[in-house]
Amino acid sequence: MARRSALSIRIVEGRNLPVKDITGSSDPYCIVKIDDEAIIRTATVWKTLSPFWGEEYEVQLQPSFHSISIYVMDEDALSRDDVIGKVCITRDMLVEHPKGYSGWMSLSEVDPDEEVQGEIHLRVEVLGSQGSRRLRCSVLEARDLARKDRNGASDPFVRLRYNGKTQESTVVKKSCYPRWNETFEFELAEPAGEKLCVEVWDWDLVGRNDFLGKVVFSVQGLEAAGQEEGWFRLRPDKSKPMENERRGSLGSLQLQVRLRDEMVLPSHCYQPLVQLLCQEVKSGRQDGQVHLVTLLDETTTAECRQEVAVNLVKLFLGQGLVKEFLDLLFELELAKPCEPNTLFRSNSLASKSMESFLKVTGMPYLHSVLGPTIARVFEEKKYVELDPGKVEIKDVGCSGLHRVQTEGEVIEQGRQHLQSYLGELLDAIARSAPACPPVIRAAFRQLFQRVGERFPQHQHAKFVAVTSFLCLRFFSPAVMTPKLFQLRETHADARTSRTLLLLAKAIQMVGNMEPAAGRAKETWLSPLLPALQQGIARMKDFITRLVGTEEQKGEEEGEGWPLGPPTAVVKEGLLFVHKTRGKGPLLGAAAGKKLHFCLTGESLSFGKSPSAERLGAIALSNILAAEKVEEKSFGSSHVMQVVYTDTGGQQETAYLQCKCVNELNQWLSALRKVCGNNPRVLRSYHPGVFRGDKWSCCHQRDRTGLGCDRTRHGVTLQDWSDPLDPTVEAQRLFHHLQGLRGALREKYWELQEPEDAQNGPRREDAPLPEGLSRLFRVLGDLENCHHQAQPPKPPAPVLLQLQT
Numbered sequence: 114m115a116r117r118s119a120l121s122i123r124i125v126e127g128r129n130l131p132v133k134d135i136t137g138s139s140d141p142y143c144i145v146k147i148d149d150e151a152i153i154r155t156a157t158v159w160k161t162l163s164p165f166w167g168e169e170y171e172v173q174l175q176p177s178f179h180s181i182s183i184y185v186m187d188e189d190a191l192s193r194d195d196v197i198g199k200v201c202i203t204r205d206m207l208v209e210h211p212k213g214y215s216g217w218m219s220l221s222e223v224d225p226d227e228e229v230q231g232e233i234h235l236r237v238e239v240l241g242s243q244g245s246r247r248l249r250c251s252v253l254e255a256r257d258l259a260r261k262d263r264n265g266a267s268d269p270f271v272r273l274r275y276n277g278k279t280q281e282s283t284v285v286k287k288s289c290y291p292r293w294n295e296t297f298e299f300e301l302a303e304p305a306g307e308k309l310c311v312e313v314w315d316w317d318l319v320g321r322n323d324f325l326g327k328v329v330f331s332v333q334g335l336e337a338a339g340q341e342e343g344w345f346r347l348r349p350d351k352s353k354p355m356e357n358e359r360r361g362s363l364g365s366l367q368l369q370v371r372l373r374d375e376m377v378l379p380s381h382c383y384q385p386l387v388q389l390l391c392q393e394v395k396s397g398r399q400d401g402q403v404h405l406v407t408l409l410d411e412t413t414t415a416e417c418r419q420e421v422a423v424n425l426v427k428l429f430l431g432q433g434l435v436k437e438f439l440d441l442l443f444e445l446e447l448a449k450p451c452e453p454n455t456l457f458r459s460n461s462l463a464s465k466s467m468e469s470f471l472k473v474t475g476m477p478y479l480h481s482v483l484g485p486t487i488a489r490v491f492e493e494k495k496y497v498e499l500d501p502g503k504v505e506i507k508d509v510g511c512s513g514l515h516r517v518q519t520e521g522e523v524i525e526q527g528r529q530h531l532q533s534y535l536g537e538l539l540d541a542i543a544r545s546a547p548a549c550p551p552v553i554r555a556a557f558r559q560l561f562q563r564v565g566e567r568f569p570q571h572q573h574a575k576f577v578a579v580t581s582f583l584c585l586r587f588f589s590p591a592v593m594t595p596k597l598f599q600l601r602e603t604h605a606d607a608r609t610s611r612t613l614l615l616l617a618k619a620i621q622m623v624g625n626m627e628p629a630a631g632r633a634k635e636t637w638l639s640p641l642l643p644a645l646q647q648g649i650a651r652m653k654d655f656i657t658r659l660v661g662t663e664e665q666k667g668e669e670e671g672e673g674w675p676l677g678p679p680t681a682v683v684k685e686g687l688l689f690v691h692k693t694r695g696k697g698p699l700l701g702a703a704a705g706k707k708l709h710f711c712l713t714g715e716s717l718s719f720g721k722s723p724s725a726e727r728l729g730a731i732a733l734s735n736i737l738a739a740e741k742v743e744e745k746s747f748g749s750s751h752v753m754q755v756v757y758t759d760t761g762g763q764q765e766t767a768y769l770q771c772k773c774v775n776e777l778n779q780w781l782s783a784l785r786k787v788c789g790n791n792p793r794v795l796r797s798y799h800p801g802v803f804r805g806d807k808w809s810c811c812h813q814r815d816r817t818g819l820g821c822d823r824t825r826h827g828v829t830l831q832d833w834s835d836p837l838d839p840t841v842e843a844q845r846l847f848h849h850l851q852g853l854r855g856a857l858r859e860k861y862w863e864l865q866e867p868e869d870a871q872n873g874p875r876r877e878d879a880p881l882p883e884g885l886s887r888l889f890r891v892l893g894d895l896e897n898c899h900h901q902a903q904p905p906k907p908p909a910p911v912l913l914q915l916q917t
Contacts, residue, residue: 115377117841118176119831120147121213123169123369124155124183128217130162130364133187133195138162140188141197143366144774145170147828148178149230149259150741151750154774156596156604157188162364166604167597171831176374179204179346183366185220196223198363202370212416213371220363227349229326231257231289233271233313237330238340239301246301248275248309248332251294252282254811255313256822257800258289258347261323265745267315269325274310275299275332284316289743290800290811290821307332313347324350375844382898383843385891387432390846393884394429394437398444403864405884407445410462411864412856413849421849422465424842426473431839435470435552440559442466447567453574456564457581467556468586475553476833479591480600482545486538487595490612491605497527497612500637528640531612535619535641539648542588546658557583558660577626579656584624593617602775623648683834684783685711685723689770691747693802710769712783717755731757731767738795738824739784741777742768746802746809751777755784756795764817768802782829786836789826798824847895854889861885 124143133139138160145153152172158164180203187195198220207214236251252271261267269291271282278299285291299309309330315323326347335341393405413421429438442463447456457464471479498504504523518526546554557579564575591598593613595605605613618638622645692704708719708728718730735758742752751771759765771777788794797820801810811821850857861881880886 116176117373117375117377118174118178119373119375120172120174120181120207121169121369121371121373122153122172122181124166125367125369126163126165126167127185127364127366128163130164130185130197130220131362132162133197134160134189136160139197142186142188144184144186146182146184147172147174148180149182149257150825150828151774152778152828152830156602158604159606167594169597173827173829173831175825175827181370183368184223185364185366199223200366200368202368204372207370207372208374210371213369215369217365217367219365222363224349226324228259229324229347229349230259231255231313231326232344232346233311233326233328234342234344235311235328236340236342237309237332237335239332239336240298241301248299248301248335249296250298250309250311251296252311253294254290254292254821255347256290256344258291258313258325259315260289260744261315261325262287262317265743265748265750267323267325268317269313270316271295272312272314273297273299274312276302276307285812287745288810288812292811292813292821301332304333373845375841375848376899376902377840377844378895378898378902380840380843382895383840383847386847386895387428387839387843389884389887389891390425390428391432391434394434394441397441398448402882403861404441404445405888406441406462407864408857408860408885409850409853410445411860412853413462415460417849418460418462418465419469421846422462423469423473424845424849426466426470427837428839428842428846430473431837431842436555436559439463439467439470439556440563443560443563447563453564453568453571454577456574456578464582464586467560467582470556471553471582471587472833474550475587476599478545478549478553479587479598481548482541483538483588483591483595484600486534486541487592487600487613489537490534490616491601491609494606494608495527495530495612496523496608497530497615499524499527499531499615499640500635524637524640531615531619531641532644534612534616535644535648538592538616538620539623539651543651543655546655546661549659554659557656561656561660573626576653576656577624579660580624580626580652584620584652589617589620589624592620619645619648623652626652681713683712683714683787684780685709686776686780688780691752691768691770693766693768712780712787714787717784731755733788734791735759736784736788736791737764737793738798738826739781739788740798740824741781741800742802743800743810746800750774753777753781754798756798758793778830782832785826785829794826795820795824798822847892850888851892851896854892857885857888 122145124145127141130139130141139162140157140159141161141164142157143153143155143166144151145155153170155166155168158166180201182199182201184199185197187197189195200218200220202214202218233255234253236253238249240247240249250273252273255269258267258269264287266287266289268284268286269288270284271293273280276299280297280299282293282295282297285293309332310327311329312327313325315325317323327350328345328347390405398404409421425438426435429435446461446463457467496505501520501524504520506517506520506523560578560582561575564578565572568574591600595601595613596603604610618635619641622638626649686709687707688710689707690704708721709723709725710717710719711723711727714733716730716732717736718727720727736755737758738754738756740754740756742754744750746752747768747770749770751773753769753771755767755769757765757767769780771780799808799810799813799820800822801808803809803816807814808816808821813821858881881889
């Protein structure tokens with residue numbers, strides 16, 4: 114049994130942002146922090162006050178996280194980036210919206226006294242007898258304090274206030290993980306109604322000290338406990354008057370955020386539900402009966418359909434039944450009244466499932482097909498425009514011989530560029546049939562045959578059915594927004610975006626197999642008509658080969674999907690190896706060099722280049738932790754450490770430099786996922802480095818001592834390429850079905866009404882079909898398992914209850 118917290122974040126767009134640049138605009142991007150740790154950086158959108166990002170992420174979190182903050186920044190090439198404003202969403206706010214929060218949120222100004230982070234370790238006790246009692250507070254240590262100084266650290270000290278008196282600790286220089294181990298005493302006020310305030314400050318030689326956070330306790334209930342000890346999260350100073358006049362003037366963000374707190378039971382608990390769903394798929398569609406999948410489609414709301422489709426696809430991929438599941442959806446969809454030209458254009462469960470299936474299984478294929486053309490469009494930055502109403506006339510020619518291009522010349526030049534991109538893309542698609550994953554080819558083969566049988570008089574319908582998914586829901590969206598499909602690391606500028614949009618329109622028209630229909634809506638596309646007609650012929654030829662049966666036997670042998678960590682490459686790239694003390698394989702000849710690292714399901718290896726001989730490797734079973742490194746250690750905030758044991762059993766650490774915060778978190782996520790089941794993973798680590806005779810983070814002198822911060826093995830970014838976890842998918846389907854029991858029953862009788870009208874009125878005690886009845890029993894049993902597995906809540910420490 115495991116407790117999981119998953120956070121889905123979609124940063125849609127911003128509006129009415131303030132001007133930050135002399136150009137009268139801004140270059141905004143977002144930084145997402147979970148409990149003050151930067152997890153995500155969106156791409157920069159250049160020269161706009163109303164940026165569109167549309168970026169979506171899912172983060173696996175520690176269940177104890179407190180809040181998520183989204184900072185909107187203005188990128189500046191010459192100086193430090195400006196902070197425009199932020200949005201803060203607490204865990205409690207997300208719990209109040211179990212279906213997720215969606216809407217516009219105003220940006221608030223960033224107040225330094227509210228930008229606090231970290232925890233402090235305290236022990237508080239009441240000493241003495243009646244009449245001469247004392248309040249003793251032991252300030253032991255703190256961790257992950259905010260960095261306030263230019264050196265990437267702080268000089269923290271503690272100030273205690275009680276009953277009008279103040280005491281202060283010593284200053285610990287250059288540390289965000291200070292250890293004080295100092296004790297302070299106050300005469301206990303009678304009655305004990307006063308509050309104890311413990312403040313942490315950053316000492317500054319020049320200027321005022323910086324506030325790092327505080328903890329406030331009510332001492333009234335402490336007498337019964339006698340003594341309490343624990344770690345306490347530092348809070349901002351809320352005693353200052355709130356200034357709301359700027360809220361709203363900084364602009365706003367449109368967000369979609371959802372928190373899923375899940376209690377995942379052992380896999381055997383979900384077997385009855387998985388077996389039931391598999392049997393329903395294997396039984397197929399039967400005339401005169403309402404299928405369980407039909408009920409699920411009819412009762413799932415549009416907001417939830419995408420998520421349910423992903424869960425079902427991943428579940429049946431794990432069971433080796435995804436081909437049968439999709440075929441059942443196709444058969445049920447085609448049994449409805451439908452027109453051949455509008456097949457699968459709605460957002461039904463069949464459409465969403467096939468779309469999700471392509472993303473889960475086909476992203477490497479998509480990258481191989483579209484990648485070269487997309488890269489060419491970004492590199493060339495050609496001006497492409499076919500709409501006369503949007504054409505920009507420009508000067509051409511050399512100095513002194515300028516002449517203005519005519520509108521027709523600009524459009525003709527744009528047509529040539531666009532036709533060149535389209536031709537290259539269609540060439541890549543036409544050549545890609547053998548490289549298409551076998552499981553995708555099998556799914557399209559079934560779809561092709563089903564539609565051909567349903568509409569024998571409309572032979573083009575089966576081609577349109579395939580392209581409605583492959584072109585309209587897969588290729589075209591990826592061309593239009595390559596950043597969202599990981600084809601590019603940045604969003605396109607305005608000129609490139611227009612080129613990509615026109616190229617995506619061309620792919621859509623080829624996929625529709627009727628270019629005249631698209632030309633009727635946008636007549637200015639007519640110059641592209643010959644290229645589109647040629648593209649349609651090539652697309653039909655490609656689909657014929659894609660769904661061909663000559664290699665069917667060989668393909669079916671490869672239609673499974675890996676459940677465990679794959680032996681193929683999980684992540685690779687160039688990383689710089691920092692020099693440190695140590696003699697491990699990464700700290701010898703490799704130190705001080707940029708090397709190519711390759712992470713697989715077996716090891717983390719490195720060499721001079723992707724094709725060069727490997728210089729060394731660390732087995733995954735020997736990796737103990739993958740964590741971030743303090744900025745002050747190497748002068749960069751994008752350094753990670755890999756703690757491992759060498760061949761002699763000695764613990765070593767490799768410090769690896771990434772190029773940006775996104776690459777850093779992608780590497781950390783990849784390493785944590787493939788090493789998640791290691792029995793020897795560390796529970797604590799040092800975020801600094803051991804230099805001279807002490808750790809730079811906490812100043813400990815014991816090189817092998819316990820770390821001063823907690824490891825974050827559970828914090829990972831989710832990705833389409835993650836290994837399947839059928840247990841998690843089954844839990845999410847259980848949670849969804851549990852809320853549909855009443856709706857499923859009502860929908861079944863509603864769909865049965867035509868038959869009941871022929872057989873007479875339905876009896877009140879009429880039995881439900883076996884499949885639906887069995888589903889309700891399985892859901893009830895799983896609900897009981899959850900109740901029995903729910904651990905009792907431990908009593909909260911008295912001191913925690915007293916925190917205000």
